[in-house]
Amino acid sequence: MMRTRPLKVALLGCGVVGSEVARIMTTHADDLAARIGAPVELAGVAVRRPSKVRAGIPQELITTDATALVKRGDIDVVIEVIGGIEPARTLITTAFEHGASVVSANKALLAEDGATLYAAAERHGRDLYFEAAVAGAIPLIRPLRESLAGDKVNRVLGIVNGTTNFILDRMDSSGAGYTEALDEATALGYAEADPTADVEGFDAAAKAAILAGIAFHTRVRLDDVHREGLTEVTAADMASARRMGCTVKLLAICERAADGRSVTARVHPAMIPLSHPLASVREAYNAVFVESEAAGQLMFYGPGAGGAPTASAVLGDLVAVCRNKLAGATGPGESAYTQLPVSPMGEVVTRYHISLDVADKPGVLAQVATVFAEHGVSIDTVRQQGRQDSSGEASLVVVTHRAPDAALQGTVEALRSLDTVRGVASIMRVEGE
């Protein structure tokens, strides 16, 4: 069954992931050939710094001209692991034009402009695979695109950024503040020198956009995703969560509205009960829950980043794309037929944990409760606690029932304007029930 003419692969980018891809293509060439039905050959590697020594990659394969590489015309598959919007987008669409299918790990580009890539792939009859773009080695895109293709997904909820999970895990286990935990993450290589994309939630939001689009068969772009990072999560918030039997995680949540007519996608820190499986996801691991009508609740767990895990996802896609190529077929393309609109954050139904500093005198609770009632927000629990000092202040911790985020936000604004409320110490959503 084995054909002998090799399939030619161009690698764009040779950093942490790219070098692992190249290494495994060499060391496991026989396995890949057996699984594909033809050998695969690394035909060129586009890099920015050609002088850097790259063990195991023959110097003659190295080029700085990525465009010429994807235009060669004899390339069967382009693996894009350079990231960012440009030149990645142009290189990918050029690759499609010149006969190649593409395997990409580029979450930012897919979230920003996936539609352009899908359309170009379809126009030229090529494959676009990107398992590595979300949650590293964890099979998630393929299960959503294929395994659950006969089911109706209602919710995707998960931890999709390892850096922030590491930070929150440290804050939870050691009582450290955000800055201290970030420093540790940086020192251990879990956070980049500029951690903005991770800690501000951009990375997770891109993944949420990709997951929501696939799960609900519609188009969701990065701008559609409500995004809050974790830079404002304090040690006090974490302690507060603990007192409630919860921990704090940065969650990506994609939901179909109850009436089925719209979807939402958001990334923000949230308290989840310690009994929830996501609460025990430690260090830089990722885990994603998928809830669907027939399958019920599924969970996928594993390393969400790193060179080797991400390379595993890339190479799984490479095998699939090569098989398709040999069969003269393509895998699933964009599925956005539901055209469900993405609702704004205000329409998301969630719960709030609100910690207030209030005057320590009678009638305050009644006043506060009235504000909640006026906004149609029902209270689940209240914990009132006098401070053991002479400040004349007390703290009031309110956990609400489920209500639209806009009503909850409105409640908080109104609380701020009460004379008896000295300040809103913290607000955090509660999820995972």
Place this chain on the structure above:
Amino acid sequence: MMRTRPLKVALLGCGVVGSEVARIMTTHADDLAARIGAPVELAGVAVRRPSKVRAGIPQELITTDATALVKRGDIDVVIEVIGGIEPARTLITTAFEHGASVVSANKALLAEDGATLYAAAERHGRDLYFEAAVAGAIPLIRPLRESLAGDKVNRVLGIVNGTTNFILDRMDSSGAGYTEALDEATALGYAEADPTADVEGFDAAAKAAILAGIAFHTRVRLDDVHREGLTEVTAADMASARRMGCTVKLLAICERAADGRSVTARVHPAMIPLSHPLASVREAYNAVFVESEAAGQLMFYGPGAGGAPTASAVLGDLVAVCRNKLAGATGPGESAYTQLPVSPMGEVVTRYHISLDVADKPGVLAQVATVFAEHGVSIDTVRQQGRQDSSGEASLVVVTHRAPDAALQGTVEALRSLDTVRGVASIMRVEGE
């Protein structure tokens, strides 16, 4: 892009799973059509009892002649959910001959004689998909066959039978004995009237055979799988596990030998630490760990059985097979190129927890320790405890380091023959570290 001639589907079996498949095919027809690119039509349903009322299935589709249905010649996909070896095998191979691809949930048949099915599918250029055969709704076959196709899987370890997990969970949480827990499982519908296939481990062993074959790209049959059920697990074993900070689970374990030259597959009860994620898999849920070279450790969790979850897996396969059919291609076939042999249980490296009733006198521990040493088995911990009665007996609980199962078995046999050992109260393997 939508073509209008529908793809025709024949359903063999209309029990718990089949009726859910038929229902979803009707209620979600538009979604399925959009995802496939063509409508799918239920063209016939083969049942044993045609007089039974089946809501939502037109009577004219019902037939008792499954053979005639698969021979019709106009069937694109046959969904086989009748189970068992025959007539399922003949019906499937006949379907391939007559132009249909097959989606099956038949773990027994795939484990017993998957090679025959694969060969028939390949000979006729058809697809054979069977996600539903292992762990119900949990995507596991597709991730192993496709997502990890560029990686090297070294170990698959999991809970793949919901009935036995329910029983063990009850024994653990309530202190109930096996019989009592089984009765509860039966009353709640988690165990069948004849629970043999579940409690003796046949069901899990079939799944282990399927998983091992796919994970290691070799052939593993049911007979190759070492199998021990849970009928001999006692409340005392469970209590013993608790004292060690463990619980007992019925595990399916497939491993590549350290030298890479063989594989093993086994199903047996084992103690696992409470800190291990599998320890917290409750009720009838399933969860499977997959360890591979590049991806590291992945976990898949979800409902392992039930009509709707299994139907979700069947319909996901149906969409894939229909897409392939429209593209004139087929998905991955059998991948058994490594031809790795399956080693017997004696060569498996594991740890034992051994509880001995011994004479309560000096020198016994030395005698026992000598037996371990003579068999090359190194001891991790010993707990010695005099009984607070006048029996003159004590109990000795030994946990070994890792050693070949044959050496561990040999040790136990030798211990039995010691004068000072009155009896071996329990033996259980320890896994999950």
